[in-house]
Amino acid sequence: MVEGIYKEDNCSSRSEFIEKAIIFYVGYLSANDNSQYLPNVVTSTLKSIVAESDNRMSRLIFKLAVELAMTMNIIASSQDIDKMTLTKLRGECVKEVKRLNGSFSFDDAYDWQKG
Structure with missing residues (x-):
């Protein structure tokens, strides 16, 4: 059983898998109420x-x-975009993205630029 599953548990060796299994089982047994574990x-x-x-x-x-x-x-x-235009564009983009709740697509940008 160990041979077939230890790699699925991201263990580098069978020994590592067995160690993890023992730690789990000891924790399970040592719990007063297994439902708490x-x-x-x-x-x-x-x-x-x-x-x-x-x-x-x-x-x-x-x-x-x-x-x-x-x-x-x-x-x-x-x-060739000047700083003032870039600053204004950033502000408008913040408003538009907020309005669209973060869902801004290329189509939205196209419509915005052409409309």
């Missing part, structure tokens, strides 16, 4: 899931920020 397991599992999700989101946001920085630099190098 279950919430600790659930909490621990949920914390791990949230931490992994946070890690993934952080990596994706970083990649998105890099792509956005590249796009902004390309546009800035090819357009």
Whole structure:
């Protein structure tokens, strides 16, 4: 059983998996009321899931920020926009994004520029 599942638990060896299993089982047995132990397991599992999700989101946001920085630099190098216009545009964009509750698409920008 260990051979088939230890890698699925992100363990680097069977020994690590067995150690984790023993710690879990001892905790389960040592709890006066086994129903009190279950919430600790659930909490621990949920914390791990949230931490992994946070890690993934952080990596994706970083990649998105890099792509956005590249796009902004390309546009800035090819357009002649003065500081005052840029400041006004930033203010208008903040208002528009707030109005749309953060959901701003390229189509929204097109309609806004052309309308």
